[in-house]
Amino acid sequence: MTTIDIDALLDAPESRVIVCCGSGGVGKTTTAAALALRAAERGRQTVVLTIDPARRLAQALGLRELGNHPRQVQVEGFEPKGELWAMMLDMRRTFDDMVRVHAGPERAEQLLQNPFYQTISTSFSGTQEYMAMEKLGQLAATGEWDLIIVDTPPSRSALDFLDAPTRLSSALDGRMIRLLTAPAKAGGWGLRKVVNAGFSMFAKAVSTIIGGQLLTDASAFMQAFDSMFGGFRERARKTAELLRSSGTSFLVVAAPEPDALREASYFVERLSAESMPLGGLIANRTHPVLAKLSRSEALAAAESLQDGDVNAPLAEAVLRLHADRVELAAREERLLARFTRAHPEVALAKVPALAGDVHDLEGLRDIGVKLAG
Numbered sequence: 001m002t003t004i005d006i007d008a009l010l011d012a013p014e015s016r017v018i019v020c021c022g023s024g025g026v027g028k029t030t031t032a033a034a035l036a037l038r039a040a041e042r043g044r045q046t047v048v049l050t051i052d053p054a055r056r057l058a059q060a061l062g063l064r065e066l067g068n069h070p071r072q073v074q075v076e077g078f079e080p081k082g083e084l085w086a087m088m089l090d091m092r093r094t095f096d097d098m099v100r101v102h103a104g105p106e107r108a109e110q111l112l113q114n115p116f117y118q119t120i121s122t123s124f125s126g127t128q129e130y131m132a133m134e135k136l137g138q139l140a141a142t143g144e145w146d147l148i149i150v151d152t153p154p155s156r157s158a159l160d161f162l163d164a165p166t167r168l169s170s171a172l173d174g175r176m177i178r179l180l181t182a183p184a185k186a187g188g189w190g191l192r193k194v195v196n197a198g199f200s201m202f203a204k205a206v207s208t209i210i211g212g213q214l215l216t217d218a219s220a221f222m223q224a225f226d227s228m229f230g231g232f233r234e235r236a237r238k239t240a241e242l243l244r245s246s247g248t249s250f251l252v253v254a255a256p257e258p259d260a261l262r263e264a265s266y267f268v269e270r271l272s273a274e275s276m277p278l279g280g281l282i283a284n285r286t287h288p289v290l291a292k293l294s295r296s297e298a299l300a301a302a303e304s305l306q307d308g309d310v311n312a313p314l315a316e317a318v319l320r321l322h323a324d325r326v327e328l329a330a331r332e333e334r335l336l337a338r339f340t341r342a343h344p345e346v347a348l349a350k351v352p353a354l355a356g357d358v359h360d361l362e363g364l365r366d367i368g369v370k371l372a373g
Helices: 008-010 028-041 056-060 091-103 105-113 114-124 127-142 160-172 175-184 190-210 213-246 259-272 295-307 313-342 361-371
Strands: 016-023 045-050 083-088 149-150 249-255 278-286 348-350
Touching: 008 028, 016 028, 016 213, 028 045, 028 056, 028 083, 028 149, 028 249, 028 361, 045 127, 056 083, 056 361, 091 105, 091 114, 091 127, 105 114, 114 127, 127 149, 127 213, 213 249, 249 259, 259 278, 259 313, 278 313, 295 313, 313 348, 348 361
Parallel strands: 016 149, 016 249, 045 083, 045 149, 249 278, 278 348
Antiparallel strands: none
16 A cells, blocks of 8 residues: 655646545544645645635635635644635636636626526536536646645535536536527517427426526527627636646545545545546545553453453543444454555555544644655
């Protein structure tokens, strides 16, 4: 089993993007923040992009809140060799900003006020993942930071954001949308012409399901959106190229649990199939044994105390707790061994579980030390 050299990854000048991916609830956000903090303290100009709906990251970094644009972390006593910046993706504002930049003032206003746009910019499938890609592309294009660390969206598949540009553009450019918008493009009589051509049952059904007004809004949206559609796809293509470049590394984060490791296996296989550069697996919240005492020895000692003349309930409880810990650690080792047998090429780093939540820079720094071994 190979161990991930985290510090070598963070220090390498060619390292430009690190993407933390994995299923929900495994600690991706905290891992991303800890990596960013360690990179900044080791001299990198670092920005961390999070998609965390909770605001734990801002609190841990000593900021009241994170916005849609990077803010420098400047806390008393924090004097890194480099710089640390942080932001939290605001999906709607990112979409709005993209429209303003690429559609021109008049057309942008039409798009932003369109009810159909207001719906898809917040709830269309793949929008959050696409906007994460868009924001990553924006950060990389500025050249202000030499390392960008990304915390991926909390979707079932943490690699959904790789598919999002294709899915979103295909949906917006799909036959159904084009069919719905054709009447408006043909002029006011367009819908009647289509209806009279034997399309009436379909049109009525669609109008019943999504509403006639939404049809009109969708038509107006697509007309305004057409002019920026090429740029929409081109930026997605460039960001996809960035993610496949040698300067990018994907770190798969997983808890030592069957479901999380199954997801991790899927991510590893998917990354390989997509020719994405894999940095390794971070096994988060592990439970290493801290004393050289086997489970059977601990249980025997606890039984001896229980049956003996000495009344030591606390010592007995500690021994039984240790026995449980040994059993848990052995179970985790078996699960991780199964993963490494299936993926012998994947380097591994383990991070022990902490007693409580991370809520400050010191906690993030501690995780960074553990990540680096």
